[in-house]
Amino acid sequence: MTNQTVSLTASNIRYLLAVKVLAEGGRVRCVDVARKLNVARPSALRALEYLQSLGVLRKKTEGVWTLTEQGWILADKYRMYYDTVGGLFLRLLPPEADRSSLILSVLAEVPLEKMDEVCERIRQDEQGSEADK
Numbered sequence: 001m002t003n004q005t006v007s008l009t010a011s012n013i014r015y016l017l018a019v020k021v022l023a024e025g026g027r028v029r030c031v032d033v034a035r036k037l038n039v040a041r042p043s044a045l046r047a048l049e050y051l052q053s054l055g056v057l058r059k060k061t062e063g064v065w066t067l068t069e070q071g072w073i074l075a076d077k078y079r080m081y082y083d084t085v086g087g088l089f090l091r092l093l094p095p096e097a098d099r100s101s102l103i104l105s106v107l108a109e110v111p112l113e114k115m116d117e118v119c120e121r122i123r124q125d126e127q128g129s130e131a132d133k
Contacts, residue, residue, distance in 0.1 A: 007111070010104035013078055015047040016056065019067060020075035028065045077115070081107055084119040087126070 008016065018036050022028040034044035048065055051057040056071035067075060085106055089099045110118055 008078075008108060010101070010108040011047065012051065013082075013104050013107050015044070016051060016071070016075050017078060017082065019048070019051070019057065019065065020072075020079060023067055029063050030065070033065075077112070078107060081115045081119060084122050088122050 014037065015033065018033055019028055022032050022036060030045045030048060031041055033048065034041045037044065048057055048059075051071070052059060052065075055068055056074060057065050058068050059065055082103055085103050086099065089097075089103055093099055093102070107115070
């Protein structure tokens with residue numbers, strides 16, 4: 001996925017982050033992704049195949065999926081973005097809000113090349129808030 005004009009939907013990002021977690025713990029199979037995200041196996045397979053078409057995933061033998069080098073880089077970026085934006089939402093939104101879906105929606109809407117800038121602004125705001133205390 002060297003072409004940064006390709007954008008991921010909130011759902012794509014959700015799958016990518018789930019694959020990252022599973023890959024860190026061992027092998028990744030479609031059924032594992034489906035179970036983790038509580039979706040049907042055909043839905044998980046379609047999502048994995050789409051990520052594969054972007055060059056983010058590769059299917060190995062026996063139905064095992066692995067992140068490509070570009071996939072790891074992208075997953076690490078999105079994880080950092082998710083955590084940074086999530087911290088802001090944790091402070092601003094009530095617990096009953098579906099924070100995860102909102103975070104994923106923000107990540108899908110803001111162009112990837114702008115997310116570093118957005119996260120830096122959030123960090124600066126957090127540091128300013130800490131200094132005010």
